[in-house]
Amino acid sequence: MLKKLNEHIAKNLSFLKDKRLLVACSGGLDSVVLTRAMKELNYEIGIAHCNFGLRAAESDADEAFVLDLADMLDVPVFTEQFETREYANEKKLSIQMAARALRYEWFEEILRDFKYDYLLTAHHADDALETMLINLSRGSGLRGLTGIPAVNDKIVRPLLDFSRAELLEYAKSQGFFWREDSSNKKTDYLRNALRHKVVPPYKEEVEGLLQNILKTQQHLRDSKSLIDDYLVLIHQLVVTETFEGFNIDIAKLANLPHQEALLYELLTPFGFTAWKDISELMTAQSGKFILSETHRLVKDRDKLLLTVIPSEEKIETFEIKETTLRIDQPIPLLFGEVESPGKNTELEIFIDKDKLTYPLLIRKWREGDHFYPLGMKGKKKLSKYFKDEKLSLVAKEKTWLLCSGDQIVWVIGHRADERFKVESRTRQIMNIRTSKSTS
Structure with missing residues (x-):
């Protein structure tokens, strides 16, 4: 596996060469394999571990394990303990979303303050399949079916071409130790339910499932690239930037084929999901509007106005x-x-x-x-x-x-x-x- 990973990085992620890399390490199988493999391949790495305090003594034991791993590999290590439940309640988020927000905000601080070039996470092919199934079940569009990106700005995922079985086989062959997260065995969450109840029989029925899914997602990414190129032309035709935000010309949009799909692609980056309401907004009375978490879409005669939701004025x-x-x-x-x-x-x-x-x-x-x-x-x-x-x-x-x-x-x-x-x-x-x- 080490040889395959080295070749994969050289071919597809060559920009990592001679860079300072921060590895997100929970102490589980996937992140331990990534950490030790990158160290074995002589990359300059540091380790970042989040203690979300959700499993009491077990969470503290995970942190202790990662500290020992860093000491054994002689690499810098960063740990942080979070008040995850309090943060979730304050921000009205699920525990999973709260943990995600906390860890990535902290990772960004480490990248900035300690001059690391990239953050590596240990997502693998099984994760990509589970994510695709989750998004499919939620009625996601093309963007949600393209899978987990290998590179997303400063975040890099070198293990996406590897299955969890490959990581397990490699870890056992090398005599690695890792921590097992007891919460992963529960099926309360959709991802865990898919991991334990859906994916295993799916793999048994379809030979080479993971590789086929990866190929399919690459085809979808290629299709999305074509759409993105087309949207650049559409944006120039129907969207005008103003001091207030953006104006979308309703008449010009209405004369194009697949107007609802185009509107979906134009507005998705701004957090809109109520597509039925948005479609109806095109023929609604002026002044009607729809909100996402960050933006507002207003019907104004012959156009839609897209603006950032104004903050409350502290001084009126x-x-x-x-x-x-x-x-x-x-x-x-x-x-x-x-x-x-x-x-x-x-x-x-x-x-x-x-x-x-x-x-x-x-x-x-x-x-x-x-x-x-x-x-x-x-x-x-x-x-x-x-x-x-x-x-x-x-x-x-x-x-x-x-x-x-x-x-x-x-x-x-x-x-x-x-x-x-x-x-x-x-x-x-x-x-x-x-x-x-x-x-």
């Missing part, structure tokens, strides 16, 4: 003193007095300074806000003004108001208020400018 109101000449946050503004007024625009207004009450305030708009649009008679609700101006939900959220007391002076980037306009009796003319349009 900003004060501006009379002596202030410039601010940069929350929106850039310049203040100055001039001899004569110019033309009011979306980015620049001229107002009667004597009508202002200091400090001025900058805040986001609220339901019920109204103002007197410059050049018009009477007041108008901001919600109605935004609708008439056809502002998207995202654009409305990004709009700031300049206020004097409880009166709106300027819907910044849009329109000034009639009540503060320069008149014949005006003595002091204030000019306020912004370089940032919010429309």
Whole structure:
């Protein structure tokens, strides 16, 4: 096996040569084989072990075993104990997802702080099969069926071409010791149930199953590469990047074949999974939206707006003193007095300074806000003004108001208020400018 692994790395993972490698080692069969094989092949390695504290004394014994292994191999070792259950409760995650998040965040810290080039994990062909079956059972698309990637940024998996049986045979032939995780024998989790109840009879019925699965996944990866290349063209055709995020042109998308599949591929990277709702969104009323954990998709007339979910503003109101000449946050503004007024625009207004009450305030708009649009008679609700101006939900959220007391002076980037306009009796003319349009 060692020869086969060496040839595999030389052919497919040659970038590992002369690099500093961090090996994730639980103390189980797979990671022990990977650790000892990489050491035997004379790579510069360190070991990282996570103690999730889920199996009491057994978890501590795993950690002690890995420390002894590192000492025997004379390699650096890093261990960390996690409060996994508390983290899972706090983040509302399953224990498995919490453990995954904790370990990979910690691995990244070690890579960065101790100058390791890559993280090696001991995933093998059986893991790839189990993952494929899990994703298949969840209705995954092509991305979920392509298997575990051999290389994912800084994470490398050199054992994906090897079965667990091969690793076991090699470990026994070399007289290796390893730890057995008692939780792996339980079938409470889907992966364990597949490992113990489904995969063994599957292997018995289909000769060469693992290698066939690996070939199939390579074919799927090749197909995905073709789709990715096609999506680059589709992205250029129907997607426009804006200050707010991305606009997807509904009409252009609708004229393409397989529009739902294209929309799926465009949105999957942003965490969307409610495909029926998304498909219906294309014909829904403006203002309707769907959320993923990180992004929002909004129907806005003839397009879909894709934006990051806005975080809550910790400071909702900003004060501006009379002596202030410039601010940069929350929106850039310049203040100055001039001899004569110019033309009011979306980015620049001229107002009667004597009508202002200091400090001025900058805040986001609220339901019920109204103002007197410059050049018009009477007041108008901001919600109605935004609708008439056809502002998207995202654009409305990004709009700031300049206020004097409880009166709106300027819907910044849009329109000034009639009540503060320069008149014949005006003595002091204030000019306020912004370089940032919010429309």
